Amino acid sequence: xxxxxxxxxxxxxxxxxxxxxxxxxxxMYPDAENPDFGTFVQEQVEGLRARGVDVDVLIVGGxxxxxxxxxxxxxxxxxxxxxxxxxxxxxxVFSGIIARLQWRSPLVVSFHxxxxxxxxxxxxxxxxxxxxVTVTSLAHKAxxxxxxxxxxxxxxxxxxxxxxxxxxxxxxxxxxxxxxxVLFAGLVRPEKRVEIIRAAVDLLHHRDxxxxxxxxxxxxxxxxxLYMNACDVLxxxxxxxxxxxxxxxxxxxNLPIVSTDVGDVALVTGGTEGCYICRQxxxxxxxxxxxxxxxxxxxxxxxxxxxxxxxxxxxxLVHIYEQVSGCNAASHAAxxxxxxxxxxxxxxxxxG
Numbered sequence: 001x002x003x004x005x006x007x008x009x010x011x012x013x014x015x016x017x018x019x020x021x022x023x024x025x026x027x028m029y030p031d032a033e034n035p036d037f038g039t040f041v042q043e044q045v046e047g048l049r050a051r052g053v054d055v056d057v058l059i060v061g062g063x064x065x066x067x068x069x070x071x072x073x074x075x076x077x078x079x080x081x082x083x084x085x086x087x088x089x090x091x092x093v094f095s096g097i098i099a100r101l102q103w104r105s106p107l108v109v110s111f112h113x114x115x116x117x118x119x120x121x122x123x124x125x126x127x128x129x130x131x132x133v134t135v136t137s138l139a140h141k142a143x144x145x146x147x148x149x150x151x152x153x154x155x156x157x158x159x160x161x162x163x164x165x166x167x168x169x170x171x172x173x174x175x176x177x178x179x180x181x182v183l184f185a186g187l188v189r190p191e192k193r194v195e196i197i198r199a200a201v202d203l204l205h206h207r208d209x210x211x212x213x214x215x216x217x218x219x220x221x222x223x224x225x226l227y228m229n230a231c232d233v234l235x236x237x238x239x240x241x242x243x244x245x246x247x248x249x250x251x252x253x254n255l256p257i258v259s260t261d262v263g264d265v266a267l268v269t270g271g272t273e274g275c276y277i278c279r280q281x282x283x284x285x286x287x288x289x290x291x292x293x294x295x296x297x298x299x300x301x302x303x304x305x306x307x308x309x310x311x312x313x314x315x316x317l318v319h320i321y322e323q324v325s326g327c328n329a330a331s332h333a334a335x336x337x338x339x340x341x342x343x344x345x346x347x348x349x350x351x352g
Contacts, residue, residue, distance in 0.1 A: 018327070019052060019053065019054040020052075020053050020054065020086050020087070020318075020321055020322070020325065020327050020328070021053075021054040021055075021056075021083075021085045021086045021087070022048065022053055022054065022055050022056075022085060022086065022087045022088070022089055022321060023055075023056050023057075023058060023079065023083075023085045023087075023088050023089070023105075024041065024044075024045055024055060024056070024057045024058070024089050024090075024091070025058050025060060025076065025088060025089070025090040025091070025095045025096075025098060025099045026038060026041050026057065026058075026059060026060070026090070026091040026092070026095055027059070027060055027061035027069075027072075027091070027092055027094060027095050028041055028091060028092070029041055029042060029057060029059050030042055030221065033218075034187075034218060035218065035219065035220040035221065036186070036187065036217070036218055036219055036220070036221060036224075037187065038091075039221045039245075040154040040245045041057075041091055042221075043155075043157055043310050044154070044310065044313060044314060044317065045057055047310050047311060047313070047314035048314055048317065048318070050314075051314055051318060053318065053321070056079075056083075056085075058072070058075060058076060058079055059072070060072025060073065060075065060076060060094075060095055060098055061094055061095065069094060069098065072098060073098050073101070076098050076099065076101070076102075077101070077102075080102050080104065084104060084105065085105045086105065086106075086321070086325040086327050087105060087106055087107075087108060087321045087324060087325050088102070088105045088106070088107045088108070089107075089108045089109075089110070089317070089321075090107065090108070090109045090110070091109075091110045091112065092110070092111070092112060093109075093111065093119055093122045093123045093126055094122075095109075096109035096111075096126050096130065097122070097126060100126065100129055100130060105325075106131040106132070106324040106325055107130045107131050107132075108130065108131060108132045108133070108134065108317075108320055108321070108324060109126065109127070109130045109132075109133055109134075110133075110134040110135075110152070111123050111127075111133065111134070111135050111136070111140065111144055111242075112136060112154070112242040112243075113136045113137075113140055113240065113241055113242020113243065113263055120143065123143075123144055124143070124144060124145050127144050127145060127146045127149070128146065131324045132148075132150070132320050132323070132324050133146050133148075133149040133150070134149065134150050134151070134152040134316075134317075134320070135149045135150070135151055135152075136151070136242035136243040136263060136264060137151060137242070137243065137263065137264045137267070138151065140242065150316065150320060152313060152316045152317065152320075153243060153248075153308050153312065153313055153316075154243060154245050154313060155248070155308050155309045155310035155311065155312050155313035155314075156245060156248040156249050156251075156252050156305060156308055156309060156310065157309070157310050158252055158302075158305075158306070158309050158310075160221075160222065160225055161224070161225050161228065161249045161252035161253050162225065162252065162253065162302075163229060163253055163254050163298065163302065164225070164226075164229045164253075165229070166229060166230060168229075169226045169227075169229035169230035170230045172226055172230075173226055173227065173230050175214065175230050176212065178210065179210045179211070179212045180208070180210050180211045180212065180232050180293050181212055181213075181214050181230065181231040181232050181233075182197075182201050182204075182211065182212065182213050182214065182231065182232065182233055182235055182289060183214050183216060183227055183228070183231035183232075183233065183234045183235065183255075184197050184213065184214070184215050184216070184217075184234075184235055184236075185216045185217075185219075185224060185227060185228070185234065185246050185249075185250075186216075186217060186246055187217055187218070188215065188217050191238055191239045191240060192236075192237065192238050192239075193237040193238060193239060193280065194215070194237070196237040196280060196281065196282050196285060197213065197235050197237050197285070198213060199282035200235070200282040200283075200285035200286040200289060201213040201286075201289070202282075203282060203283070203286040204286050204289060204290060204293075211289075211293070214227065214230075214231055224249060225249075225253060228249060228250055228252075228253035228255050229253050229255070231255065232255075232256065232292070232293055233255065233256040233257065233258055233289055233292040233293060234246070234247075234250040234255050234256070234257045234258070234259075235257075235258045235259070235285065235289060236257070236258075236259040236260060236262070236265070237259075237260050237280060237285065238260060238262050239262070239280075240262055240263070241262040241263035241265065242263050242264075243263050243264045243268075244262075244263055244265065247259065247265050247268055247269065248268060248305050248308050250301065251268065251269065251272070251275075251299070251301030251302060251304055251305045252301070252302050252305055253301075253302070254298035254299050254300065254301050254302050255298065255299065255301070256274040256275060256276075256292040256295065256298070256299050257269055257274075257275040257276070257292075257299075257301075258275075258276045258278055258285060258288040258289050258292055259275075259276075259277060259278065260277070260278060260279070260280045261277050265277070268304070268305065268308070269301070269304075271304070272299050272300060272301050272304050273295075273299060273300070274292060274295050274297070274298070274299035274301075275292075275299060275301065276288035276291060276292060
């Protein structure tokens with residue numbers, strides 16, 4: 001798939017009833033080469049369509065070539081001449097800048113915990129000029145500087161991510177039956193600091209040769225629950241995050257977690273026995289991994305993320321769309337709940 005110019009369209013709506021029409025503009029979306037890239041956006045799109053919203057997806061830019069945003073801009077302007085949408089919903093700041101080059105349709109921008117520096121500055125500059133903003137946490141809301149920004153979690157598919165027998169998962173993945181498996185799940189990018197995770201696991205491996213690191217990257221999304229259930233602990237060492245969906249996916253599978261204090265990880269995992277916050281150094285991370293492995297059991301994390309489902313995210317987005325457009329969505333589910341302007345207590349919510 002060409003990340004700069006590709007579009008993914010919903011089936012043509014049938015019948016005379018009005019459907020709320022939304023164009024999702026994003027630089028992240030799964031394709032054959034990167035099946036795990038932006039899966040949370042795809043899940044939102046599928047959830048919105050299930051709610052009766054007419055959604056098209058325009059993929060602009062991409063992680064490989066910044067100049068591809070130029071082609072994305074041309075494609076966006078062409079699409080705006082072809083069709084008028086009730087709402088434009090952009091993910092991340094560069095997609096938002098492209099989407100703000102039109103004023104015919106109201107614009108919602110989801111900022112996903114972008115780092116400070118240039119991207120953070122651009123996010124703060126863009127925020128006052130859009131119709132609605134979603135953010136990942138109260139801290140992120142303060143950074144963006146928009147008081148009416150809504151905290152909307154990127155939810156987890158609780159049907160897909162669910163506990164299953166460890167032995168079955170290991171057999172299907174051909175993983176060692178009796179080893180202690182430490183999981184990193186996601187794209188191996190510099191800010192993920194996988195080298196710290198490797199060093200921590202190496203420290204443990206010197207003392208216990210059964211401790212082994214499993215890196216699950218560029219995997220189809222439907223395979224990830226197998227890794228979550230096959231492994232003994234998930235580890236995250238990132239420099240920054242917004243509201244990492246991988247944490248909620250691990251919680252939904254009752255997988256113990258060791259993570260640096262980034263984004264809303266402490267909020268989501270807080271109070272769940274078997275989940276630990278560590279410093280961003282191999283020694284402290286190794287100690288926390290050892291604690292998680294020594295427990296020898298799963299967590300009760302799934303209970304804590306029941307309110308963080310994809311369905312809840314979709315409900316919040318539909319409510320925002322209706323507010324900014326003045327249109328009512330053709331719904332096949334319960335009426336949309338208003339999004340949170342604050343942050344849920346530990347174990348009851350987070351941000352996305």
